[in-house]
Amino acid sequence: MAAPRNAFKAALREGRFQLGLWVALGSAYAAEILSGSGYDWLLIDGEHGPNDMPLISAQIGALRHSPSHAMVRPPMGEAWLLKQLLDQGVQTFLIPMVESAAEAEALVRAVRYPPHGIRGVGAGLGRASDFNRVPDYLATANDEICLIVQIESRAGLAAIDEIAAVEGVDGLFIGPSDLAADMGLLGEPGAPEVLAAITDAFQRIKAAGKARGIMTVSLPQAEIYRDLGADFMAIGTDVTCLVSAADGLRRRFLGEEKAGERSGY
Ligand SMILES: O=C(O)C(=O)C[C@H](O)[C@@H](O)CO
Numbered sequence: 001m002a003a004p005r006n007a008f009k010a011a012l013r014e015g016r017f018q019l020g021l022w023v024a025l026g027s028a029y030a031a032e033i034l035s036g037s038g039y040d041w042l043l044i045d046g047e048h049g050p051n052d053m054p055l056i057s058a059q060i061g062a063l064r065h066s067p068s069h070a071m072v073r074p075p076m077g078e079a080w081l082l083k084q085l086l087d088q089g090v091q092t093f094l095i096p097m098v099e100s101a102a103e104a105e106a107l108v109r110a111v112r113y114p115p116h117g118i119r120g121v122g123a124g125l126g127r128a129s130d131f132n133r134v135p136d137y138l139a140t141a142n143d144e145i146c147l148i149v150q151i152e153s154r155a156g157l158a159a160i161d162e163i164a165a166v167e168g169v170d171g172l173f174i175g176p177s178d179l180a181a182d183m184g185l186l187g188e189p190g191a192p193e194v195l196a197a198i199t200d201a202f203q204r205i206k207a208a209g210k211a212r213g214i215m216t217v218s219l220p221q222a223e224i225y226r227d228l229g230a231d232f233m234a235i236g237t238d239v240t241c242l243v244s245a246a247d248g249l250r251r252r253f254l255g256e257e258k259a260g261e262r263s264g265y
Pocket residue numbers: 022048152174175176177178179215237
């Protein structure tokens with residue numbers, strides 16, 4: 001028996017668009033609720049959400065048998081942290097703020113067993129190997145890992161061709177908010193200059209044969225990114241959905257807003 005098949009990675013390889021949602025509430029219960037909403041993938045955000053290892057593990061567990069694939073973004077791409085997440089069963093990673101091919105190569109090595117990498121052997125203790133019930137886990141695990149690196153600075157954009165050429169990087173994900181901030185446009189991810197940079201980045205990633213990812217909380221912006229050729233995209237967050245629904249319900253009851261007025265994302 002081999003490591004579990006990574007359905008998200010397979011879909012990207014086959015060119016099937018994957019729709020996602022950001023999950024930052026830090027709750028396994030919320031993640032389980034969202035797994036019924038029909039998204040192809042859910043991003044458990046350890047960079048900005050209040051998540052630690054047990055909490056991330058609980059969310060991975062909640063999504064384990066659901067149709068929504070769990071992707072995890074650790075606060076940073078440290079090998080020791082990736083090792084723990086790998087053993088908990090994380091197969092798809094989104095690594096923030098990658099700015100060079102050397103960083104990307106180190107990440108590839110961090111998520112692979114020797115001789116291709118430096119991943120430590122201990123998955124028998126974790127969910128990754130179904131707690132040591134998957135006999136061929138060690139021999140097959142590398143093939144099912146999907147590594148997505150986030151490009152969200154001018155330095156990352158400058159190195160994008162070299163980063164995209166790294167074998168073992170499956171996709172490049174543009175972070176419009178941080179990119180805008182780095183470009184001197186804090187809070188303006190939809191600015192024309194940022195869109196021009198994203199358009200150019202998408203073309204370069206496509207030319208390298210890698211998948212193009214992005215996120216937004218604006219539906220009109222999502223349509224623009226879709227037209228630009230995004231292969232996978234998150235179109236909102238659990239937090240913004242909750243705020244929008246709760247605030248909107250109260251406003252509608254109080255007559256401050258007509259039903260549907262704030263349907264938004
Ligand atoms: O820079 C970005 O954009 C991202 O990395 C996504 C964010 O962290 C954020 O917009 C999530 O709401």
